[in-house]
Amino acid sequence: MNNRMVAMTAALLLSLPALAASSASPAPPFTLAARGGRDVSLAQYHGQVVMINFWASWCGPCRQEMPLLESIYKKYKGAGFTLLGVNVEPDSKAADEWLKQTPVSFPILYDRDSKVSKLYDVAGMPSTAIIDRSGKLRMLHRGYKPGDENEYLDSIRALIRE
Numbered sequence: 001m002n003n004r005m006v007a008m009t010a011a012l013l014l015s016l017p018a019l020a021a022s023s024a025s026p027a028p029p030f031t032l033a034a035r036g037g038r039d040v041s042l043a044q045y046h047g048q049v050v051m052i053n054f055w056a057s058w059c060g061p062c063r064q065e066m067p068l069l070e071s072i073y074k075k076y077k078g079a080g081f082t083l084l085g086v087n088v089e090p091d092s093k094a095a096d097e098w099l100k101q102t103p104v105s106f107p108i109l110y111d112r113d114s115k116v117s118k119l120y121d122v123a124g125m126p127s128t129a130i131i132d133r134s135g136k137l138r139m140l141h142r143g144y145k146p147g148d149e150n151e152y153l154d155s156i157r158a159l160i161r162e
Contacts, residue, residue, distance in 0.1 A: 024132065024136035024137060024138050025136065025137055026135055026136055026137070027042065027050075027129070027131040027135055027136060027137040028116075028119035028120060028137075029041070029042050029043055030042050030115075030116045030119060031043075032086065032109035032110060032111055032116060033109065033110050034107050034108065034109050034110070035096070035099070035107070035108040035109075035110070040084070040107055040109055042084075042131075042135075045082050045084075046133075046135055047080070047133050048080050048081060048082050048133060049076075049080060049081045049082075049130065049131070049132060049133060049156055049159040049160055050081075050082055050083075050084065050130070050131040051069075051072070051081070051082070051083045051084070051128060051129070051130050051131075051152065051156065052083075052084045052086055052120070052128065052129040052130075052131070053065070053069055053083065053084070053085050053086065053126055053127075053128045054086045054088055054111070054117055054120070054122045054125065054126060054127045054128070054129075055085060055086070055087060055088070055125060055126045056087065056088050056089050056095070056125050056126075057087070057089060057094040057095045057097070057098040058089075058094070059125040059126060061125070061126055061143065061144040061145070062125055062126045062144070063098070063102070064144065064146075065126055065144045065148075065149070066085075066102055066104060067102065068149045069083060069085070069104070069106070069149075070104045070105065070106065072149065072152060072153065072156065073104070073105065073106040074105065076156055076160065077106075079160050080133070080160055081156055081160060082106070082107075083106040083107075084106065084107050084109055085104065085106055085107065085108045085109065086108075086109045086110075086111050086116060086117070087108060087109070087110050087111065088111050088114060088117050088122070088125070089112070090112050090113070091112070092110045092112065095108070095110075120137075120140065121140065123142060124142055124143060126143065126144050127140065127141065127142050127143075128140070128141045128144075128152065129141075130152070130155050130156065130159065132159045132162065133159070133162065138155065138159060139155050
């Protein structure tokens with residue numbers, strides 16, 4: 001890479017609003033039913049970097065992204081990071097069936113009435129929010145295309161180091 005490209009890349013990375021503490025606002029609190037029947041709340045993860053991935057079983061990009069999210073979770077869960085998969089379908093049966101074929105080890109929550117999705121201004125699938133250790137929403141990423149996981153990883157690594 002030439003010097004100009006390096007400088008432009010560095011400038012872009014340094015200007016990412018996802019990591020600008022001054023623009024961060026408190027992440028909306030929530031509690032949702034989890035796969036397996038228990039309730040899970042965002043508050044129980046205070047002090048960790050939390051990634052919330054809003055998804056649906058009918059969403060092609062969600063299906064493509066899920067195995068990548070699993071690998072991110074497995075790699076960073078011991079470093080103060082967790083991932084919450086929030087399924088947004090009114091009936092979670094299709095999600096449960098799909099997860100039998102593509103199992104994940106991170107918690108899956110059900111937002112059957114879209115209350116939490118609305119709190120996070122989710123407009124399409126998938127949408128991913130990243131929350132810092134102090135509970136501030138630092139990134140909201142809409143959609144997924146191959147390579148977007150690198151943006152997630154950059155944010156997660158930076159926030160784990162904070």
